Each structure stands twice: as structure tokens, then as C-alpha cells.
Amino acid sequence: MRAKIFKDRLRLVWSWQGKRFWLYIGLPDSIANRKAASIKASQIEIDMVSGNFIFLIKLVHLACKFYA
Numbered sequence: 001m002r003a004k005i006f007k008d009r010l011r012l013v014w015s016w017q018g019k020r021f022w023l024y025i026g027l028p029d030s031i032a033n034r035k036a037a038s039i040k041a042s043q044i045e046i047d048m049v050s051g052n053f054i055f056l057i058k059l060v061h062l063a064c065k066f067y068a
Helices: 031-050 052-067
Strands: 002-006 009-016 019-028
Touching (some): 002 031
């Protein structure tokens, strides 16, 4: 998992089970905001290891359909 800058804002980019994911953090690039992104990355990695990441993907997918 890597923090990258996109349109002057931080986002996380990673691959899992052959699929690419990204999370737009929306914070400007700074040392403190990179630390916040690192904490979020750690939380996501824990979700992937514990099996909760699949649930989160399904939840976000349902939310996208609901708000579309």
C-alpha cells in the first residue's frame, strides 16, 4: 500500500486479490497528513488480514448503488 498525491491531495493505492483499490484521503500533502494516511493504511491492512475487507467492499458497493 502506498500513499500518492493526486490533484494535490493524498490517496492510498493498493492491490488485493488481483484488483486495484484506492482511497482518496482528501488531505493536502504534509508530514502530519502522511502520518494520518499511514494510520488509515494500517487499518485497511488489518481488515484485509482479518477478513473484514470483503465486507467493507460489499458495504461500499451497496452504498454506491443506493446513492446512484
